[in-house]
Amino acid sequence: MNLLETINLKKYFGETHAVDNVSLKIVEREFVSLVGPNGAGKTTLVNVVSALLRPDSGKVLFKGDDITHASVPERVEAGIARSFQIVNLFDDLTTFDNVTLAIFSRQGKTRNLAALAHLDHEVSAEADTVLGQFNLSGKRNERARDLAQGERKLLDVALAYALKPRLLFLDEPTSGVSTRDKGQIMDTIASVVRGEGITAVIIEHDMDVVFKYSDRIVVMHQGAILAQGTPDAIRNNEQVAMILLGSSGPDAFTRKD
Numbered sequence: 376m377n378l379l380e381t382i383n384l385k386k387y388f389g390e391t392h393a394v395d396n397v398s399l400k401i402v403e404r405e406f407v408s409l410v411g412p413n414g415a416g417k418t419t420l421v422n423v424v425s426a427l428l429r430p431d432s433g434k435v436l437f438k439g440d441d442i443t444h445a446s447v448p449e450r451v452e453a454g455i456a457r458s459f460q461i462v463n464l465f466d467d468l469t470t471f472d473n474v475t476l477a478i479f480s481r482q483g484k485t486r487n488l489a490a491l492a493h494l495d496h497e498v499s500a501e502a503d504t505v506l507g508q509f510n511l512s513g514k515r516n517e518r519a520r521d522l523a524q525g526e527r528k529l530l531d532v533a534l535a536y537a538l539k540p541r542l543l544f545l546d547e548p549t550s551g552v553s554t555r556d557k558g559q560i561m562d563t564i565a566s567v568v569r570g571e572g573i574t575a576v577i578i579e580h581d582m583d584v585v586f587k588y589s590d591r592i593v594v595m596h597q598g599a600i601l602a603q604g605t606p607d608a609i610r611n612n613e614q615v616a617m618i619l620l621g622s623s624g625p626d627a628f629t630r631k632d
C-alpha cells in the first residue's frame with residue numbers, strides 16, 4: 376500500500392518552479408533517497424509534505440487520507456516527522472533534554488515541563504533508549520552546542536524519530552561531516568529505521584551513500600521528477616549522471632579516490 380502519495384503537487388516562488396507537478400508514491404517500509412542538484416526542489420517538496428509550506432495546488436495523501444490542509448501537529452499525529460538540512464536543536468540543553476522535549480511534544484505537553492523529565496520515569500527511560508539507538512548515550516549530559524557535527528546531525532534525526540513517525544523525512548543527515556562519519560551516521564540511521572519498520576525518505580547528495588542504502592532513488596531536477604528506480608537503474612541512467620555530475624555517462628558514479 377502507498378503510505379504517501381502526492382498528486383500534481385506545485386509550489387512556486389514567483390518565477391521559480393520549486394515543486395512543479397510532482398506526483399510521487401512512497402510505499403510502506405521503503406528506504407527512498409531523494410536526490411538532485413542544488414535548487415532542484417527537494418527541501419521544498421519535503422516542506423510541503425510536512426506542512427511547513429502550503430502547496431499552490433495538488434494533493435498530499437497519507438495512508439489514503441487527504442492531508443493537504445492538515446497542520447504540522449496533525450501530520451505529526453498522523454505519523455509524519457522530519458529532520459532539517461540545518462539542524463534544529465536546543466543548543467543550551469543537554470542531549471538528553473533535547474530528546475525528552477521531543478517526547479513531551481509528541482505527548483502534547485508544553486516545553487516548560489522539560490525540567491520534570493528527570494522525575495518522569497517513563498519519559499526518562501524512553502529518552503535513554505532513543506539515545507542508545509543513536510549511539511549518543513555517552514553524550515547524554517553534554518549540551519547540544521558542545522557536540523561534534525556528526526553527533527548533532529544524529530541528535531537531530533533522533534528528535535524526529537522520538538516523535539514515533541511511520542514516515543521519516545531526513546534532509547541531508549550527513550551534510551558537513553567527514554566521509555568516515557557519514558558511514559557511521561548512515562549505518563545508525565539505517566539500523567534504527569529498518570529495525571523499527573519505519574519508512575524513510577532521505578535527501579542526500581553523496582551518491583555513494585545513496586547507492587549503498589536506498590531501496591529506490593527519486594531524482595528531481597528543476598522542480599520535477601526526472602527519473603526514479605532502483606540503485607542499479609539510476610546508476611545506469613546517463614541522463615541522471617549528466618544532471619547530477621555534469622558528466623557524460625554512468626562512469627561518473629564510479630569513485631575516483
Ligand SMILES: Nc1ncnc2c1ncn2[C@@H]1O[C@H](COP(=O)(O)OP(=O)(O)OP(=O)(O)O)[C@@H](O)[C@H]1O
Pocket residue numbers: 388391392393411412413414415416417418419420460
Ligand atoms: N522560501 C523561498 N523563497 C523563494 N525561493 C525559494 C524559497 N525556498 C526555496 N526557494 C527556491 O526554490 C528552489 C528549490 O529550492 P530547494 O531548497 O527546495 O532546493 P533543494 O533541492 O533542497 O536544494 P539543495 O540541494 O541546495 O538543498 C530554489 O531555486 C530556491 O532558491
Ligand SMILES: [Mg+2]
Pocket residue numbers: 417418419460
Ligand atoms: Mg535542500
